[in-house]
Amino acid sequence: MIKVVFFAALREQLACSELMVSSENITTVADLKHQLANKNEQWQSLFNNSSLLSAVNHDMVDNDQAIKSGDEVAFFPPVTGG
Amino acid sequence: MIKVVFFAALREQLACSELMVSSENITTVADLKHQLANKNEQWQSLFNNSSLLSAVNHDMVDNDQAIKSGDEVAFFPPVTGG
């Protein structure tokens, strides 16, 4: 299983902060996004947003980053701290 | 008359912090330096030192700066504050 977490505006829009996803058929962040986008139209538009950022095990990554069972994958909007 | 002041290492080397000089025959900072340098060999080497800085009425100036009676002219080594 892959642990998926969401933050900030994305978390509110999805009304979800955490989700467990089967790692079957998922080898990259792009695969995971694709699967999440298939849930419904709202999720589709949110996960197809090119400004969405991804992290795997607390490191910022690109869409082609490999992922496997046991990883923690995060999706969130551009950061606004400081 | 021109008021001439010296600071830091130069003040100590000259054993003098302040001096009044007649403005006769003096139209620039270079003229004043030339006249001071004529006092003796030690003064000559100190006032011919190219790293010596000059200020007229509290503004840093070059050797060709015009000066006149009533001005305050300062000579000092490169500054080392901060």
Added chain:
Amino acid sequence: MNQEISIQTADFSLADEVALLEQNNPIDGAVVTFTGRVRNNNNGQNVSSLTLEHYSGMTEKSLSKIIIDAKTRWNIGRVKVIHRIGELSIGEQIVFVGVTSKHRHDAFAANEFIMDFLKVQAPFWKKERSEQGESWLDAKVTDDTKAKKW
């Protein structure tokens, strides 16, 4: 635990932080600090307060990578980064970066570098409350551009 990083709801004292950076540190003559506070205005809206959310764990990891990068690029002594989370009012301190060095340029550059990358890499998000209600702050393109200049 990395002593150089603190993510906290509590306020911090600039004087105490600088005292710690300087304590038993006679070799570093320069200390540069940055303090960020909640402004009363953003894009023409009167902000009354904001809430800071973060991604615990990733925050610390990203900040410690930024600090390591800064130490590789400049000859700096001590570093401290504090970022507050939770509810903050106008004028309150949000973020502190303190850097010491032997020569001042290293502390200036490293401090601004840390802030610039914190802005685009550390997972914090601000939600502002104004007369118009609550809204998540948009990221600024200028912050991206600024980080890329290093």
Added chain:
Amino acid sequence: MNQEISIQTADFSLADEVALLEQNNPIDGAVVTFTGRVRNNNNGQNVSSLTLEHYSGMTEKSLSKIIIDAKTRWNIGRVKVIHRIGELSIGEQIVFVGVTSKHRHDAFAANEFIMDFLKVQAPFWKKERSEQGESWLDAKVTDDTKAKKW
């Protein structure tokens, strides 16, 4: 008298100075401070204390010109420059520069600019006391080079 500049024998409090820069100033979200202290070592000599001499009147004039230049170049809010004179021991604070701004880069750049020009234009001179006796500090060519980069 220019409230932005203080030449004093007494020590200063970083916290108090920053509090003054921030007081009734909700529009500036960024505060950058530089504090310079007496290091224990210069060119391999163990320094025990130093004496700071200055050219009263010219000091204030040169610093106020530097501050005006900084305000022309960057969009900054408040500025404070403090420089101590007289006898100072290891670890003591010598100089403080504080700058506030709406956007952080302005405060960083203006602060470093003020320090860089203070170093080459403000008439202060340091005499160091070490085991080898007293000697006037030599100016550094690197300071000249650094100021010319702006």
